[in-house]
Amino acid sequence: MNSVLYCLHNLSQKSHLRRMEKFTQHGDTSCLLHTIAVAYYSIKIAEFFGIKYKKRDLIRGALLHDYFLYDWHDGEKERRIHGFTHPMTALRNADRDFDLTDTERDIIKKHMFPLTVIPPTCREGWIVCLADKYCSLYETFKKEAYRKINTKITGDYAELYKEIQMI
Numbered sequence: 001m002n003s004v005l006y007c008l009h010n011l012s013q014k015s016h017l018r019r020m021e022k023f024t025q026h027g028d029t030s031c032l033l034h035t036i037a038v039a040y041y042s043i044k045i046a047e048f049f050g051i052k053y054k055k056r057d058l059i060r061g062a063l064l065h066d067y068f069l070y071d072w073h074d075g076e077k078e079r080r081i082h083g084f085t086h087p088m089t090a091l092r093n094a095d096r097d098f099d100l101t102d103t104e105r106d107i108i109k110k111h112m113f114p115l116t117v118i119p120p121t122c123r124e125g126w127i128v129c130l131a132d133k134y135c136s137l138y139e140t141f142k143k144e145a146y147r148k149i150n151t152k153i154t155g156d157y158a159e160l161y162k163e164i165q166m167i
Contacts, residue, residue: 004039007059016097019069026139031066033146034135038062041131042124051123054103058124061107064094065128087112 011017020032029037039062046053067090091108094100100108107128110120120126139146 003055004036004043004059004063007039007056007063008036011060011063011098016069016093017063017067020067023070025066026136027142028144029139029146031068034139035063035066037135037139037146038065038128038131041134042127045131046123046127051127053124053127054101057101057103057107058127060098060100061104061111061124062128062131064090064098064100064104065108065111065132066090067093067097067108069093084112084116087116 008017018032020035021030023031025031025034039059042058042062043055045051046058066086068086070089087109091105094104094108098104103122103124106120106122106125110116110118110125111129111132113119113129120129
């Protein structure tokens, strides 16, 4: 988890990443908290199955996979197809704010497979795709998902690290 927090800290210093706290993703989970959980569970999945992966790319791709920076629940007409369009919006925003690797681009662009029809081309993309589905379901059906860490997100990352291990 230290790696996730390190990347989160570095990414948030140079970007609009912290704005994701303001947007609800699934249920009552913020977009930022969702991406932290996806990064955490992506690592857990890779390690559980003994998959070789690029750790930095996996974490950064997971943290940026929903970097679309808007409220998709606002009722605007173009948001009705958010599930199909937000990966490209997130990729454009991430490309604007960061120097992305090809693996990170693949993760961001294809994390909604099979809703978006082109599958990931790297194992990191498949891992994030799976972790995203898991976290999305959990957040949708669990009130106050990750409750113990939600209040820590704006504070000290060391405290966040202690709490996230309790999930």
